[in-house]
Amino acid sequence: MTTVFISGSRKISRLNQEICCRLQNIVDQQFTILVGDANGVDKAVQKYLSEIHYPNVMVFCSGHSHRHNLGNWTIKHVFVDPKLKGRDFYTQKDKEMAAQADYGLVIWDGKSPGSFNNVMELLKRGKKILVYVVPQQEFYTVAKSDDVQKLLLDKCDC
Numbered sequence: 001m002t003t004v005f006i007s008g009s010r011k012i013s014r015l016n017q018e019i020c021c022r023l024q025n026i027v028d029q030q031f032t033i034l035v036g037d038a039n040g041v042d043k044a045v046q047k048y049l050s051e052i053h054y055p056n057v058m059v060f061c062s063g064h065s066h067r068h069n070l071g072n073w074t075i076k077h078v079f080v081d082p083k084l085k086g087r088d089f090y091t092q093k094d095k096e097m098a099a100q101a102d103y104g105l106v107i108w109d110g111k112s113p114g115s116f117n118n119v120m121e122l123l124k125r126g127k128k129i130l131v132y133v134v135p136q137q138e139f140y141t142v143a144k145s146d147d148v149q150k151l152l153l154d155k156c157d158c
Helices: 015-028 041-051 086-100 114-122 145-154
Strands: 003-008 032-036 056-062 074-078 103-108 130-131 138-142
Touching: 003 015, 003 041, 003 114, 015 041, 015 056, 015 103, 015 130, 032 041, 032 086, 032 130, 041 056, 056 086, 074 086, 086 114, 103 114, 114 138, 114 145, 138 145
Parallel strands: 003 032, 003 103, 032 056, 056 074, 103 130
Antiparallel strands: 130 138
């Protein structure tokens, strides 16, 4: 079964119609969705999927406890070295989702380094990514390193 890793910036807490349409396309194809447990995009995606009662979701969390699981889906606890803190701690779950996914959908504010790292992690693994850049309200396909350069030059609010 096809899996999609959906991630994005913690500062984005609402999904617009364009993003919801993309999510609905994923649901219509009955893909498995891998999503994190953070505030922001993770929580907003969970809310959308919970409201439509979509069952094919797995929530990933770093360590032994999760923050959000709005649809009471299966939780995947990713082992993390207890010495790691902050971003390094939570990045472990993102790396695991990138490893398990076939594709990525990243909803990016043009600034979040964590979201951009997810793009790079998926790309490093040879996976295609669809990036929605919120300030420009535009989708951008990333399939090779040249696409990342164009994304940074054209879309990034760095």
